[in-house]
Amino acid sequence: MVTVNMHDAKTRLSSLVESLELGQESEFILARNGEPVAKLVPFTLPKRIGAARHILAGLDIPKTVEAFNAGDPDVSEDFESSASKPIIP
Structure with a gap:
């Protein structure tokens, strides 16, 4: 120093x-x-690659949309019902 x-x-x-x-x-x-x-002091870039990997590692997060929707029937129903309604601004 x-x-x-x-x-x-x-x-x-x-x-x-x-x-x-x-x-x-x-x-x-x-x-x-x-x-x-x-x-x-010298500048060092923060490490961002894989930053959340260790946080999410212990969670059982679905890998596909279908698996996500299968986890909660209400979610699937909400998506299906909203798809059939027209979008009004």
Whole structure:
């Protein structure tokens, strides 16, 4: 952890960011009058692929529309009855 005063950070921002990008430093503490005020760290993208897989893994969710409708007869009836009615705006 390297501490850099605010004036130096403004002057050397590009080189500080490059050090983070290359992995030479993991973070910089920015200080004003010797007191830490901010932390400069590398940006990491949030992981989204499969984010809900572990949440839904324990649930018994139907894989098809037919299986979903078979689970609750009222749902199937509602869809069938609404399909026969005209849509009025």
